[in-house]
Amino acid sequence: MTVESTAARKPRRSAGGKAGATGTGTAAEATGTAAKATGAKRATRTSRAAAGKGTAEPQLVQLLTPEGERVKNAEYDPYVADITPEELRGLYRDMVLTRRFDAEATSLQRQGELGLWASLLGQEAAQIGSGRALRDDDYVFPTYREHGVAWCRGVDPANLLGMFRGVNNGGWDPNGNNFHLYTIVIGSQTLHATGYAMGVAKDGADSAVIAYFGDGASSQGDVAESFTFSAVYNAPVVFFCQNNQWAISEPTEKQTRVPLYQRAQGYGFPGVRVDGNDVLGCLAVTKWALERARRGEGPTLVEAYTYRMGAHTTSDDPTRYRHDDERAAWEAKDPILRLRRYLEASNHTDEAFFVELEAESEALGRRVREAVRSMPDPDHFAIFENVYADGHALVDEERAQFAAYQASFADAPEGGN
Amino acid sequence: MTVESTAARKPRRSAGGKAGATGTGTAAEATGTAAKATGAKRATRTSRAAAGKGTAEPQLVQLLTPEGERVKNAEYDPYVADITPEELRGLYRDMVLTRRFDAEATSLQRQGELGLWASLLGQEAAQIGSGRALRDDDYVFPTYREHGVAWCRGVDPANLLGMFRGVNNGGWDPNGNNFHLYTIVIGSQTLHATGYAMGVAKDGADSAVIAYFGDGASSQGDVAESFTFSAVYNAPVVFFCQNNQWAISEPTEKQTRVPLYQRAQGYGFPGVRVDGNDVLGCLAVTKWALERARRGEGPTLVEAYTYRMGAHTTSDDPTRYRHDDERAAWEAKDPILRLRRYLEASNHTDEAFFVELEAESEALGRRVREAVRSMPDPDHFAIFENVYADGHALVDEERAQFAAYQASFADAPEGGN
Amino acid sequence: MAEKMALAKAINESLRKALESDPKVLVMGEDVGKLGGVFRVTDGLQKDFGESRVIDTPLAESGIVGTAIGLALRGYRPVVEIQFDGFVFPAYDQIVTQLAKMHARALGKVKMPVVIRIPYGGGIGAVEHHSESPESLFAHVAGLKVVSPSNAGDAYWMMQQAIQSDDPVIFFEPKRRYWDKGEVDPEAIPGPLHRARVVREGTDLTLVAYGPMVKLCQEAAAAAAEEGKNLEVLDLRSVSPLDFDTIQASVEKTRRLVVVHEAPVFFGSGAEIAARITERCFYHLEAPVLRVGGYHAPYPPARLEEEYLPGLDRVLDTVDRALAY
Amino acid sequence: MAEKMALAKAINESLRKALESDPKVLVMGEDVGKLGGVFRVTDGLQKDFGESRVIDTPLAESGIVGTAIGLALRGYRPVVEIQFDGFVFPAYDQIVTQLAKMHARALGKVKMPVVIRIPYGGGIGAVEHHSESPESLFAHVAGLKVVSPSNAGDAYWMMQQAIQSDDPVIFFEPKRRYWDKGEVDPEAIPGPLHRARVVREGTDLTLVAYGPMVKLCQEAAAAAAEEGKNLEVLDLRSVSPLDFDTIQASVEKTRRLVVVHEAPVFFGSGAEIAARITERCFYHLEAPVLRVGGYHAPYPPARLEEEYLPGLDRVLDTVDRALAY
Numbered sequence A, B: 001m002t003v004e005s006t007a008a009r010k011p012r013r014s015a016g017g018k019a020g021a022t023g024t025g026t027a028a029e030a031t032g033t034a035a036k037a038t039g040a041k042r043a044t045r046t047s048r049a050a051a052g053k054g055t056a057e058p059q060l061v062q063l064l065t066p067e068g069e070r071v072k073n074a075e076y077d078p079y080v081a082d083i084t085p086e087e088l089r090g091l092y093r094d095m096v097l098t099r100r101f102d103a104e105a106t107s108l109q110r111q112g113e114l115g116l117w118a119s120l121l122g123q124e125a126a127q128i129g130s131g132r133a134l135r136d137d138d139y140v141f142p143t144y145r146e147h148g149v150a151w152c153r154g155v156d157p158a159n160l161l162g163m164f165r166g167v168n169n170g171g172w173d174p175n176g177n178n179f180h181l182y183t184i185v186i187g188s189q190t191l192h193a194t195g196y197a198m199g200v201a202k203d204g205a206d207s208a209v210i211a212y213f214g215d216g217a218s219s220q221g222d223v224a225e226s227f228t229f230s231a232v233y234n235a236p237v238v239f240f241c242q243n244n245q246w247a248i249s250e251p252t253e254k255q256t257r258v259p260l261y262q263r264a265q266g267y268g269f270p271g272v273r274v275d276g277n278d279v280l281g282c283l284a285v286t287k288w289a290l291e292r293a294r295r296g297e298g299p300t301l302v303e304a305y306t307y308r309m310g311a312h313t314t315s316d317d318p319t320r321y322r323h324d325d326e327r328a329a330w331e332a333k334d335p336i337l338r339l340r341r342y343l344e345a346s347n348h349t350d351e352a353f354f355v356e357l358e359a360e361s362e363a364l365g366r367r368v369r370e371a372v373r374s375m376p377d378p379d380h381f382a383i384f385e386n387v388y389a390d391g392h393a394l395v396d397e398e399r400a401q402f403a404a405y406q407a408s409f410a411d412a413p414e415g416g417n
Numbered sequence C, D: 001m002a003e004k005m006a007l008a009k010a011i012n013e014s015l016r017k018a019l020e021s022d023p024k025v026l027v028m029g030e031d032v033g034k035l036g037g038v039f040r041v042t043d044g045l046q047k048d049f050g051e052s053r054v055i056d057t058p059l060a061e062s063g064i065v066g067t068a069i070g071l072a073l074r075g076y077r078p079v080v081e082i083q084f085d086g087f088v089f090p091a092y093d094q095i096v097t098q099l100a101k102m103h104a105r106a107l108g109k110v111k112m113p114v115v116i117r118i119p120y121g122g123g124i125g126a127v128e129h130h131s132e133s134p135e136s137l138f139a140h141v142a143g144l145k146v147v148s149p150s151n152a153g154d155a156y157w158m159m160q161q162a163i164q165s166d167d168p169v170i171f172f173e174p175k176r177r178y179w180d181k182g183e184v185d186p187e188a189i190p191g192p193l194h195r196a197r198v199v200r201e202g203t204d205l206t207l208v209a210y211g212p213m214v215k216l217c218q219e220a221a222a223a224a225a226e227e228g229k230n231l232e233v234l235d236l237r238s239v240s241p242l243d244f245d246t247i248q249a250s251v252e253k254t255r256r257l258v259v260v261h262e263a264p265v266f267f268g269s270g271a272e273i274a275a276r277i278t279e280r281c282f283y284h285l286e287a288p289v290l291r292v293g294g295y296h297a298p299y300p301p302a303r304l305e306e307e308y309l310p311g312l313d314r315v316l317d318t319v320d321r322a323l324a325y
């Protein structure tokens, strides 16, 4: 069963995915074919709708339609062929709890408990699908929005809130759950992931690494360099791009004029676009990509085509730059709803499951709320901690000056005692 | 006639190329097909020979074989269809004189007249072919090795030597010949070219811009970002990559595991590989790409597949990292020799032409030698010149201090007078 | 006709005026278009001047500055926005090796009229990379000019002058003062861009600052005045060049100097000011030049920034230390 | 058993020893493999330790440092080569926002034992970008350590210590001293990495320098001695942290201080040293701390570098100025 992430995790080096040798060749082929659509058109600045739909959707891997119907896919079905009803319910539960957690964080920000929140609303399937494809010994390099992936890794959700509350700049132990710290500078982490994966290969391990990034990030030079390094060293890394259509106020056409998954071919590895609101599709495609990495076939780019349902962060006001009907159209593709439809149609769930989950959800919300409210402010001297591992004379000097300065208040009349 | 570059140039906005609507679509198609070869293989670190030949050469555009035979090419023939014997002799002359100039510079370095020289030996066809495809109103952004392109633009060859002699860091007027300064930091100039091209488009002009870079440079984030910006803004820029197989001591497989021209598709514009030792092929393909730019079809990547026959620079010792037989194999593909064979076979030349050219060559060598030897050292105060266009108080202060300091020597006993 | 407006609005008006009066002026950056920038500094500009003058760029800072350089070579005058201080570093190579040096490399034959706007500094409770003060890293680099206004009126005029300058200008905007209102007179005749200004006259000690710390120094001077200490306050306005003449004149009078900035003290602008003023005023100084600034530590999480940043007490404490010599 | 060898060779030997004694040590960079680097500092290492320990990288500095960070997270200890000073800037973002801050961001839970080797400084008649001294731009950044040896023996041991350090170390190699020979004793017990060393005792004035300028200062002291001036010379060895205690002790004795570095004076390390030593030794100093360094101008073409760089005359001139107070 998919356990709440804070609970025990599977042992390292567990059995791994179910992949055979299928898929790979043909998928690469599909990628090649897709490239034919690449030839530049005279009028490249066509409307988003046209660009997004006309050219791109044919290549979208989808195992579950918005209506919750299971679509056959010779390529990727093998990767979810033996999924159990319990595991399906687990995916559903993960998505529901992640959404609940996310909503709680948003409201905590409104109440002033957090300085900022970056909501993942709408991206649950991309994150849970890919997150659940991972083995415990795999390593994750997230952006600042991968709350669902963190959930899958077993990072305590309350831990994620520290940096948004302003009590630390990260602060969980990346090696505790093989989940690196959130990275804010766009694109940087793709190189860390690549380097880490180069190390995995050097160690002769069969773990894989996954690097998350956004459609906006795809423009950063660092991301391109990570493609180059990973291809040249054949590093076992999966680049997982959540194309949520927006980089703050900029639509994806400000970053590229062709679908992003096509970027990979030019670097010599396959790219594939998956319906990012289809948790099964994301699970299958990510497993496929991870298996490639484990087999020594190098990097893969997965573009999860999804939508940022909310604002960029709680500081953002999307009404300034996008229409509500776009959001409405995507609501019909909701990742949670479609899995629910499928579960119900397959009789994998009963009323009690949903009732229990609702209760669990509320409990999670409560727990997070309480954890945040009781989160202590950091000690003032934390400023000087961990600047260096081996110390630095100037830091020592400044710490001492700071201590003397702080002490001077204690001496002051109004300081009392 | 192809005139010596220091002579008068064609008026701006001249008639331009002979391109029809041909080519474009099919070329893009060819690019798409090439992508099929992209699927990563298990063993990617195959030998260079295999990677270079097995996969890549089928896509090579070639109009003139190493033996000097003219190959038909439906795609690109139109771009050189009405080339006159005189123009062909001009291309030959350009290559010979460029090589002569380059050899002179190398020997000037050996004699201590230059601190360094980066020879273009072997890359004459790539540079003269592309350089002669340009209109005068087009703009060139070179690396540090584009002596042949500079020649085509009419930059005084002696000017190129200033930075290698250490008397300046560039120093010609980029707007004098629409030839930007040499750029040493690898890849930077591709962004300048893109920005310039964005400006051309804003101005509503039909000029084009060409950015030169090397196979090593293809790994730099800046080059990737220039692909993104030029695609998104549909900028009229041609990216001309001289893949000379080496980045100092690193072979191209340290930069990519698939042919470089394929990089373009992932950014949504066509890429094509041309035989970089075939001056006709380079001329035709560059004209095609420039025409695309002028017609508002945006960027193109041209990979000129060539070879650095000499050391990286005069400071380099290639015997440490590459075998002589590789060089020997490329000697058979010499760009000058093959055009000579073609000219002779087509009876476009007579003995007198070669004799005259030999004399002209010698004269050029002499002229350059003399120009370098008589190049004055810069005035010491040049340190403080042009740091700012509008001045800076600190520079003024330091200049004054420097003047006083210099003057103090004049006062010193041994200063005399 | 002077008008009271917020500092952010003053920059907006200044950009608007520049776009109106020179067709070569461009505004470019991430989210500067429809959104008007994350601080709304470019609000409404794209609507009025179109997408070809006010340009939403791909998310790539090196690309933004690199293409701005190309546009400048073509005769444009780009005003580039870097969204936050901590995000300028991907563009650092283009700024340091190209933008700063192109004019000299070309022996003066090309000019680089590029303005790089950077909202900087802390005090707004933001997450990592959103509160830094990296001005030293630009001031050390020849070929760049570095300025930072402290109030709306200066913001308006300094932006006009930066755009008119034929040199690249790194324009640090004190983001925590964006909402502070001040007089803006678009008819005024401004003083030179790189001249410091005495914002409060005094006799006992000179406090110098720029950008967000000027207000703090004014508050410190007011508080000190209640204790009978008469501080002079200088708004430097420019970090490169630094107006040492104005500082020197003040220090020759007050004989004591305290420099305040948010950036870390180590290798900060206070070091350069202390070194040079000590040299210029060696026989005048009654106390060493003292510095108040950030610690040698990464900018801390928001709940610690008050301790990290110079505040009233730390400034007054340092003033007392200087006066005690 | 001490042996005389060139500084470049000493670093080569030090890297070799590190590769031998710790399987987690990696050497990576452009052309570090077969070629052995453009200065041959990594000569023979790939041959002996293989391509997976001594790694020729793609031509992308941000990628080199970014992947080195990832390798460090996986438990490796990468020693990265940046080919020349002027080419470190594409990696600056990864260095400043990631490498320097990762340990603090993780509240100490990860370490960043990455060494970044940078051949730096001028005097070799090179083309643009090959002669710069950007150490200030790293020293200002908390989380980094910055060192520079002046001789072969230090080069050997400081490299050992830098590789053993759990902090990122920017290791500036004085390229114009690569061929200078000195004693290297692989059996010695080295002093602390960040401690300055008195290389010549004196009483009249203290000259401080690091890297390539130490030799110049020694020559200056020798020349001054002929005129009867007794100068003390300090080799700082480390720029961050700076060993102010050792400088202070010297200045309390000599009462005069001149700082010499190739980097531009404006916002250079001389500024920080002047500011802090003036504060620490206010009542001891008989003259302001004076600085000799590069001008506020791009590093000039080779034929001008002698005028641009501090030379014997300029140092002696400044010494005279300081002594004249």
Ligand SMILES: Cc1ncc(C[n+]2csc(CCOP(=O)(O)OP(=O)(O)O)c2C)c(N)n1
Residues within 6 Å of the ligand: A143, A145, A184, A185, A186, A213, A214, A215, A216, A217, A218, A244, A246, A247, A248, A308, A312, C030, C059, C061, C083, C087, C090
């Ligand atoms: C280098 C850098 N530049 C700018 C920013 C400011 N910024 C934060 S998020 C963001 C948009 C990112 O878009 P995308 O990559 O699509 O990810 P998403 O937020 O949609 O998940 C920007 C511009 C940043 N964090 N880092």
Ligand SMILES: Cc1ncc(C[n+]2csc(CCOP(=O)(O)OP(=O)(O)O)c2C)c(N)n1
Residues within 6 Å of the ligand: B145, B184, B185, B186, B213, B214, B215, B216, B217, B218, B244, B246, B247, B248, B308, B312, D030, D059, D061, D083, D087, D090
């Ligand atoms: C950013 C940067 N890093 C490193 C260098 C040092 N360097 C100069 S040329 C060169 C190799 C360039 O190879 P390539 O792009 O293939 O061009 P080629 O020299 O073969 O023409 C290197 C590494 C540099 N100039 N700039």
Ligand SMILES: [Mg+2]
Residues within 6 Å of the ligand: A214, A215, A216, A242, A243, A244, A245, A246, A247, A248
């Ligand atoms: Mg996005």
Ligand SMILES: [Mg+2]
Residues within 6 Å of the ligand: B214, B215, B216, B242, B243, B244, B245, B246, B247, B248
């Ligand atoms: Mg090359």
